[in-house]
Amino acid sequence: xxxxxxxxxxxxxxxxxxxxxxxxxxxxxxxxxxxxxxxxxxxxxxxxxxxxxxxxxxxxxxxxxxxxxxxxxxxxxxxxxxxxxxxxxxxxxxxxxxxxxxxxxxxxxxxxxxxxxxxxxxxxxxxxxxx
Numbered sequence: 001x002x003x004x005x006x007x008x009x010x011x012x013x014x015x016x017x018x019x020x021x022x023x024x025x026x027x028x029x030x031x032x033x034x035x036x037x038x039x040x041x042x043x044x045x046x047x048x049x050x051x052x053x054x055x056x057x058x059x060x061x062x063x064x065x066x067x068x069x070x071x072x073x074x075x076x077x078x079x080x081x082x083x084x085x086x087x088x089x090x091x092x093x094x095x096x097x098x099x100x101x102x103x104x105x106x107x108x109x110x111x112x113x114x115x116x117x118x119x120x121x122x123x124x125x126x127x128x129x130x131x
Contacts, residue, residue, distance in 0.1 A: 047071065048126070050078040050097070050117070055126035062130055067106040072097045078117045078124065080105070085121035 006087035018032035042056065043049045046066055049056045062068065070080045080103050082091035091113065107113070107130040117124035 043071070049073045050080075050124070053120050053123050055115075055117075055124055058126045060126075060128055062107060062128065064110055064130055065106065066110060066130070067104050068128065069102050069104040070097065071102045072095070072099055074098045077119060079119055080115055081118050082113060083114050084114050084125065085116055088118075 039119045046060075046062060046068050049067060050070060052073065055070075060068065072078050077096040077098050079096060080092065080094040081115060082087055082093065083089035091116070092105045094105075096119075097103050107128060108131050113128045113130065115126055115128065
């Protein structure tokens with residue numbers, strides 16, 4: 001009788017653990033791991049997101065000495081390159097920024113600085129105005 005009771009307890013424990021693993025598996029499958037998923041409504045101050053193959057915001061105004069950070073929210077690489085397609089300048093160039101990574105640059109002079117993504121130059125162009 002005792003061994004029958006122990007066998008049922010073991011079966012109950014095994015069933016419990018299998019159920020837990022199943023629930024964890026299902027919950028893990030329902031979570032999105034896409035870099036475009038965000039818990040906030042948009043970029044913060046002095047921040048630009050690369051998301052949905054666009055810079056957001058496309059235009060930002062800051063004061064001299066401000067550091068801007070670009071965050072790649074897409075699932076593929078982008079660049080932040082000063083100038084325009086066909087007329088790249090040497091002021092800044094991030095190189096490839098992988099998904100989920102960032103690039104920062106401090107603007108130490110006033111002016112209007114156009115930039116673009118070398119990988120997606122026709123759709124990703126933006127401007128930083130420094131006052």
